[in-house]
Amino acid sequence: MKIVVCAKFVPDATADRRFRSEDNTVDRAGVDGLLSELDEYAVETALTVKEAGDAEVTVLTVGPEQAADAVKKSLQMGADAGVHVLDDAIHGSDAVATSLILSKALAKLEADLVVFGMGSTDGGMGVVPAMVSERLGLPAVTLGSEVTVDGQTVRIRRDGDTASETIEGTLPLVLSVSDQANEPRYPSFKGIMAAKKKPVETWSLADLELTPEQVGGSSAWTEVVEVTARPARTAGTIVTDEDGSGAAGLVEFLSTNKFL
Amino acid sequence: MSNVLVLVDHTAGTVRKTTAELLTIARRLGEPVAVFVGEGVADALPALGQYGATKVIALSNPELTQFLVAPKAEALAQVAAKIEPSAILISSNAEGKEIAARLAVKLDSGLITDAVDVVAADGGAVTTQSVFAGNFTVQAKVTHGTPIITVKPNAATPEAAETSPEVEEFDVTISDAAKTARIVESKPREATGRPELTEAAIIVSGGRGTGGDFGPIEAFADSLGAAVGASRAAVDSGWYPHAYQVGQTGKTVSPQLYVAAGISGAIQHRAGMQTSKTIVAVNKDPEAPIFELVDFGVVGDLHKVLPTATEEVTKRKS
Numbered sequence: 001m002k003i004v005v006c007a008k009f010v011p012d013a014t015a016d017r018r019f020r021s022e023d024n025t026v027d028r029a030g031v032d033g034l035l036s037e038l039d040e041y042a043v044e045t046a047l048t049v050k051e052a053g054d055a056e057v058t059v060l061t062v063g064p065e066q067a068a069d070a071v072k073k074s075l076q077m078g079a080d081a082g083v084h085v086l087d088d089a090i091h092g093s094d095a096v097a098t099s100l101i102l103s104k105a106l107a108k109l110e111a112d113l114v115v116f117g118m119g120s121t122d123g124g125m126g127v128v129p130a131m132v133s134e135r136l137g138l139p140a141v142t143l144g145s146e147v148t149v150d151g152q153t154v155r156i157r158r159d160g161d162t163a164s165e166t167i168e169g170t171l172p173l174v175l176s177v178s179d180q181a182n183e184p185r186y187p188s189f190k191g192i193m194a195a196k197k198k199p200v201e202t203w204s205l206a207d208l209e210l211t212p213e214q215v216g217g218s219s220a221w222t223e224v225v226e227v228t229a230r231p232a233r234t235a236g237t238i239v240t241d242e243d244g245s246g247a248a249g250l251v252e253f254l255s256t257n258k259f260l
Numbered sequence: 261m262s263n264v265l266v267l268v269d270h271t272a273g274t275v276r277k278t279t280a281e282l283l284t285i286a287r288r289l290g291e292p293v294a295v296f297v298g299e300g301v302a303d304a305l306p307a308l309g310q311y312g313a314t315k316v317i318a319l320s321n322p323e324l325t326q327f328l329v330a331p332k333a334e335a336l337a338q339v340a341a342k343i344e345p346s347a348i349l350i351s352s353n354a355e356g357k358e359i360a361a362r363l364a365v366k367l368d369s370g371l372i373t374d375a376v377d378v379v380a381a382d383g384g385a386v387t388t389q390s391v392f393a394g395n396f397t398v399q400a401k402v403t404h405g406t407p408i409i410t411v412k413p414n415a416a417t418p419e420a421a422e423t424s425p426e427v428e429e430f431d432v433t434i435s436d437a438a439k440t441a442r443i444v445e446s447k448p449r450e451a452t453g454r455p456e457l458t459e460a461a462i463i464v465s466g467g468r469g470t471g472g473d474f475g476p477i478e479a480f481a482d483s484l485g486a487a488v489g490a491s492r493a494a495v496d497s498g499w500y501p502h503a504y505q506v507g508q509t510g511k512t513v514s515p516q517l518y519v520a521a522g523i524s525g526a527i528q529h530r531a532g533m534q535t536s537k538t539i540v541a542v543n544k545d546p547e548a549p550i551f552e553l554v555d556f557g558v559v560g561d562l563h564k565v566l567p568t569a570t571e572e573v574t575k576r577k578s
Contacts, residue, residue, distance in 0.1 A: 013508075013527050017392045024398075038509065095371060096364055121508065122392070125373045126354075127361035130329070134365040139440035140330070143354055145502065155444075159502055161353060161456075162271060166445035167328065173441075179509040180502050221370030221404035225386060228397045233539075233553050240546070241560025247568035250540065251576070253556040257538060259462065259484065259517050260576055 001055040001171070003046045004111040006102055006132075007039040007074055009067035010122040017122070023217060024224040025092050026122055028064055035070040038117035040077070040184035045177050046115050047078045047185070049149050056080050058109060062090060062101050068200070075195035076187030082200035083109065089205055092217020095123070099131030101215060104208035106136060113154070116176040118143055129176040139169035145180035262290040262346035267336065267359065268308065269351040273300020275307040277459050278351045280418035282411055283311035285378045287421060289385055290346050293317060294425070295339055297332055298325050301427055312421035315428060317343075323434045329355055330438035333362035338432050340367060345406060347385050349378075352410035353458075360410045369405025376415050376514065376535070385409060393508070393527055394534030413458040414514050449503065455487045457504060462517045465489035465506055465533075469522020469543060469562055472499045476566040477521055483573040489513065489533075491523045507532035521562040525550025542566065 011017045011031040020027045035043075046057045059074035061067050062085040071082035085105055093101070106114055114136075119126030133140035144156030144167075154175055155168040187195070205212060213219055239249045254260050264286040269276045279294075286292035294313040296304055301318040308316055317339055324331050336359065340348060348363065350356040352374050364371035375387040385407050389398045402408070457463065464486045466477035474488070481488045490500035492507050506513055508531040518536035523529060525541070525548055533539070534553065541550045542558045542565050551557045558565055 013393065013531075017395070019396065095361070099365065118509065124391070124508070125357070125371075127357055127364075127371065127373060130358040130361035131365050133330075134333070134362045137437050140328075140358075141441050142358060160355075161458075161503065162449055164447045164449065165443050167441060168444055169441040178502075221364075221368075221402060222372055222400055223403045224398055224400045226399040228399075230390075230395050230397055230534075233555075235552075236539075236555040236557060238546075238551055238554070238557040238559060241558050241565055244564075244568050246542070246558035246560040246565045247572060250542070250556065250558055250565065250569050251572045253540065254484075254517075254573070255576065257517075259538075260573060 001053065001112045002110060003049060003055050003057045003113045003115060004106055004109050005039070005042045005046045005057065005059045005074065005079065005115045007043065007059050007061050007070045008036045008120045009033050009061060009063045009070040010036045010120055013121050019227045023092060024227050025217065028066070033066050033069065035073040036117060036121045038119060038121055038179060039070070041177050041179055041181050042115040042117045043074045043077050043079060044182045044184040045147055045175070048182065049113070052149070058083060060102065060105055060109065061085070062098060064091070071200055072195060073187070075198045076191045077185055078191060081198060084200060084202050085208065086202050087205045089212030089216045092220055093215045094220040094222050095125050095127050095131065096221055097215040097219065099128050099135060101208065101210065102128065103132050103135040104210060105203065106132065108208065112172045114138070114174045116174070118176055118178045129174055133174040136174070138172050138174050140174040141167045141169045142176040144175060144177045147175065147177060147181055263293045263343050264290040265336070265340060265343065265345040265348045266292050266294050266313070267348070267350045267356065268294050268296045268304060269353070269356065270296070270300065270304055273303030275304045277418065278413050280307070280311045281413070281416045282349045282351065283308070283313055284416045284419050285411060286349055287312050288378070288380045293343060293345065295319065295336060297335065305425065305427065309423045309425050310420050311418055312423050313425045314423055316425045317428050317430045319430055319432055321432055321434065323439060324432070326442065327439045328441045328443060329358045330362060330441065331434045333359045333366060334434055334438050335432040336363055337366040339430060340406060347407045347409060350408070350410045352412045357410050360408050364408050367406055367408070369408050370402035371408045372400055372402060373410045375409050375411045378409060378411060378415065390535050393531035412512070454481065455485070457487045457489055457511050458513055460487035460515055462486035463489050463506070463513055463515045464519040464521065465491060465523060466494055466500070466521050467491035467523030468493040470494060470499065472497065473563070474500055476563055476570070480519070480566045480570045483570045483577070491529050520550050521566060523550055524548045525553065
C-alpha cells in the first residue's frame with residue numbers, strides 16, 4: 001500500500017507570527033517555522049498503519065525552501081520518502097489552489113491512502129482534505145479520533161458536536177485525523193541519522209503539468225483586504241485570595257458587570 | 261434583489277440558533293433562501309420564517325443523510341445552479357466547513373471560513389475573521405465565482421423579520437461517487453442540560469488545576485447558567501470529554517464571559533478563547549500567562565474560591 005501524508009510547514013505558534021505588509025500573506029520566510037503540530041498525528045497514523053502491514057510512507061509538502069524542514073522531521077519520525085513541491089509561483093495560493101497542487105501530486109504518486117492532520121496551525125481552515133477528496137473523486141473519512149485499517153476498509157470514530165459516529169470507506173481514500181488519534185513519536189537518534197539517507201524529490205509546477213496562472217496570489221479566489229493587529233487587552237484587576245476574599249471579589253465583579 | 265442561500269443547521273427539524281444568525285446576515289446581502297436537508301421541514305418552518313427566509317427549499321432524498329457530506333455538497337451545487345445565488349452561507353462547524361470545501365471546488369468559487377462578521381460592501385460581502393490565536397483580525401472577500409462563506413456561532417445577533425416562506429421540494433440526483441463514505445453507527449451525545457459550548461453566553465472552563473475534579477467547575481457553571489469547557493491538558497488527562505475542549509484543536513469560543521479556572525493559558529488555549537468579551541481567571545500561580553488576558557483575576561485555589569463563589573451567586577439569584 002502506498003500511503004502519502006500531506007504535511008504543512010507553518011510559522012511557529014509560539015513565535016511572533018505576522019503578515020507580509022506588501023501583500024497581506026502569511027510571513028513564512030521571516031519567522032521560524034516547523035512541521036505543523038497537527039500533521040504529526042497524520043505522520044504517526046501512517047507509520048502505525050505501515051508497521052501493522054506492508055506499506056510505504058511518503059510525505060508530501062507544498063511550500064517555500066524552508067518547508068523542506070517539514071519533510072525532514074517526518075522522515076526522522078520514520079517516513080520512507082519525501083516530495084517537496086517548490087515553485088516561486090505558488091506563493092499566495094489559497095486553499096482552493098493548494099488543493100489543486102496537492103491533488104496533482106497525489107495522482108502522480110498514485111496514493112492508496114492519503115492522510116492529513118485535522119487542519120493547519122496557521123490558516124486553520126481545515127478544508128483541504130475535503131477539497132482534495134472532491135478533486136480526486138475519492139471518498140473522505142475525516143477528523144478521526146480513532147483509526148483502524150482492515151484490508152481495504154478504513155474505519156474511524158469521529159466525536160462530533162451531537163454524536164459519536166463510526167464512519168467507514170474503502171481504499172483508495174482520503175483520511176484526516178484529530179489530535180486525539182494517537183501520541184506522535186519523537187524522532188530517535190537512529191531515525192535522525194537514517195533520515196539523511198532517505199530520498200527527497202523536489203517537483204516544480206511544470207512537473208505537475210500546472211501553470212503559474214492556475215495557482216498563487218494572482219489567481220487566488222479570495223483576497224485579504226485588510227489585516228489588523230488585535231489591540232492588547234488592557235490589564236485587569238488581580239486580587240489574591242485570603243479567607244474567601246477572592247470569591248467575594250469575583251462575585252462582586254460579576255454582579256457589577258451584570259452577569260448575575 | 262439577489263438570493264442568498266442559507267444551509268439550515270438543524271436536528272430533526274429543530275433549527276439551531278446559528279441558522280437564525282445566518283438568516284440575519286443573509287438579509288444584509290440579499291433575499292435569504294433557506295435550504296433544508298432531511299426530515300422535519302414543517303417543524304422548522306416557523307423558525308425560518310421568523311428570521312426572514314423568503315423561501316425554503318426542501319431536500320428529502322434519504323441518501324443525503326446516510327452518506328456523510330459529499331451528497332449534501334452535490335445537492336447544494338444543484339440548488340445553486342438553479343437559483344444562481346449571490347452568496348452561500350453555511351455554519352462553521354466540522355460538517356459545514358466540509359460541505360463548503362466541496363462546494364467551492366464544484367462551483368469554481370472562492371471560500372472563506374470561520375467568519376465572525378459579514379457585511380455588505382461594494383462588490384459583495386466582506387468578512388471578518390480572527391486569526392493567529394486571535395492576535396490579528398483579517399478582512400477578506402471572495403473574488404471569483406459565488407462567495408461561499410462559513411460563519412461562526414455568535415457572529416450576529418438574530419433579528420426577527422417575520423415572513424411566511426413557501427416550501428419548494430427540490431429533487432436532487434446523487435452520484436455514486438458521492439456515496440462512498442458511510443456512517444455505520446451513530447451514538448448521540450448525552451444531554452447535559454447546559455447550553456451548547458459554542459453558543460453559550462457564559463463559559464466556565466477547567467484545566468490542570470482541577471486535579472481531575474470538575475465538580476466545582478460544573479457547580480459554578482450551573483449557578484451562572486453557563487456551559488462547561490476544558491483545557492487540552494484536562495482532556496488529555498481523561499478528566500473531561502474532548503467535545504468540551506476549548507482551544508486550537510477544540511472549540512473556538514467567543515462568549516460574553518469566559519471563566520478560566522486552573523488553566524495556565526498556553527497559546528493553544530488562548531487561541532480558542534482570546535476573543536471572549538470579558539475574561540476572568542482563578543489560578544494558584546500568580547505568574548500564569550492567563551492573567552495577562554483577564555479583566556478580573558483571583559490568585560487562589562479554585563477548590564476554595566469556586567465553591568464559595570457558587571454559594572454566593574446562588575444566594576444572590578434566589
